[in-house]
Structures are given as structure tokens and as C-alpha cells.
Amino acid sequence: MDKRKAITTLQVVIGVLVLAGAAWLAFKFIGYNQAQQIYRDIETAYASETDVPPSAENANPIDFASLQEQYPGIVAWLKMDDVDISYPIVQGADNDYYLSHDPAGQDNIAGSVFADYRTKSLDTDLHAIIYGHNMRDESMFGQLDNYTSEDFYNRGTGSFTLYTPNGTYRYKIFAANIVDPTDDTYQTGFNNTQVFAAFVKLLKEHSMYDTGVEAAGFDHIVTLSTCSDTNRLVLSAKRM
Numbered sequence: 001m002d003k004r005k006a007i008t009t010l011q012v013v014i015g016v017l018v019l020a021g022a023a024w025l026a027f028k029f030i031g032y033n034q035a036q037q038i039y040r041d042i043e044t045a046y047a048s049e050t051d052v053p054p055s056a057e058n059a060n061p062i063d064f065a066s067l068q069e070q071y072p073g074i075v076a077w078l079k080m081d082d083v084d085i086s087y088p089i090v091q092g093a094d095n096d097y098y099l100s101h102d103p104a105g106q107d108n109i110a111g112s113v114f115a116d117y118r119t120k121s122l123d124t125d126l127h128a129i130i131y132g133h134n135m136r137d138e139s140m141f142g143q144l145d146n147y148t149s150e151d152f153y154n155r156g157t158g159s160f161t162l163y164t165p166n167g168t169y170r171y172k173i174f175a176a177n178i179v180d181p182t183d184d185t186y187q188t189g190f191n192n193t194q195v196f197a198a199f200v201k202l203l204k205e206h207s208m209y210d211t212g213v214e215a216a217g218f219d220h221i222v223t224l225s226t227c228s229d230t231n232r233l234v235l236s237a238k239r240m
Helices: 002-046 064-070 142-146 151-157 195-205
Strands: 074-080 087-089 113-115 129-131 157-164 166-181 219-229 231-239
Touching: 002 064, 002 087, 074 113, 074 129, 129 142, 142 166, 142 219, 142 231, 151 195, 166 195
Parallel strands: 087 113, 129 219
Antiparallel strands: 074 087, 074 157, 113 129, 157 166, 166 231, 219 231
């Protein structure tokens, strides 16, 4: 009798764990879908022509005036050539808020793609950092892992476009690194070109492969950062 009760209790416990696991997976699946719907809606409404390469006739296809009226935290738009990444970039008072909030300020499992709070201007800062979650469904910065492969890099352009209210900028990735979250890569606020040149040289030297792209202390650099296990994958690109 006691043995049968023990078996029944074990079955109940297993059943509860299975149901809890299924509920959690369903929650995450729904969360992923909801997280991406807002970005699809924003792109359709305000950035539907980012698939067209920038040109004199199509220099900046983002309707920033309307976009920022609806979402004041948005400061730019990122569109990558080789992976399906096309997102508004927000900026907050710290680097925590947008880890779990979308551009409308709503709780969001995917968070937002956001500029480091220390960034003064994506147009003029020598080094700006943009963060995004490495999502399991490959949304947000979930496809940046492709750049750990030199073959993948060489098959594409290794480039992306950054749109701001003041300009349209093309960038070319010159370094791909796996770093600690406290690595010097996350330095910003450079105002000495010699110091910055030494910093850029280190980024290039520490790259996991040679991209063949040179970068110097007079270049404007944007670093894209996402999680890679307990470390961070960082892609550093120069303005062309």
C-alpha cells in the first residue's frame, strides 16, 4: 500500500513538473511572438524602405519625425546587410531598462536594441556601443553569432547601415571578438585621438580572424554587443 502511494505521489510530482515545463515553454513562445510583433509594426509604419540600399535619392528612408513622436526613446535605426537585423535603436538613462522593455516602455521578453547610455551622439562619438539580446529564436541580435565564422563574414559584405535623424552612415566590420563583460572594449567618451588609435589597434589585434579591413584613430567606430554564453560577442565596425 505504501509503495503504491509512493508511486502515485511520484507520478503526480512528475506530472506537475511536466505541466510547469510546458507552461513555461508556451509562455516563452508567446512572449517571443509578442516581442517581435511590435517591431514588425514599427518597421511597417516607419521604416518600410530600409531594404532599398541608401542612395542620393533614398538617403534616409526613416520617418524619424513621426517615429520619435510615437516613441521618444528611439534615436536611430540599424539595418544589417548579411543577417535579418533591422531594428530601431533606443537609448535610456542606464543600460538596464531596455533589457526588458520595448520602445513603447512595455515589459518585453526580448527587450530592445539600445545604445549605451553614455553615448552623447551616434553621429559624432568616436566610439558608440549598441546592445541587443542574443535571442533563441534568432530575433534581436540572435544572428550575430554568424560572424564568429570567417567563412560567413567573407561570403557577405560585413556591413550595415545606421540611420539617425541627422544622417545615414555605412559601416564595415573590422573585428569580431569574444570578451568578458568588463573588457576594455566597452570604453566610451574618447576625446584624444592618440589614445583612441591605441584602443582601435587593440580591437583589431584581438579579432578572432583577420577581416582585411583597416581602422584608425580618426575613424568613427560602432561596436555591436550581445551575449555569448557567460561572455560577450562584440563586432566592431568603422564608418565608411
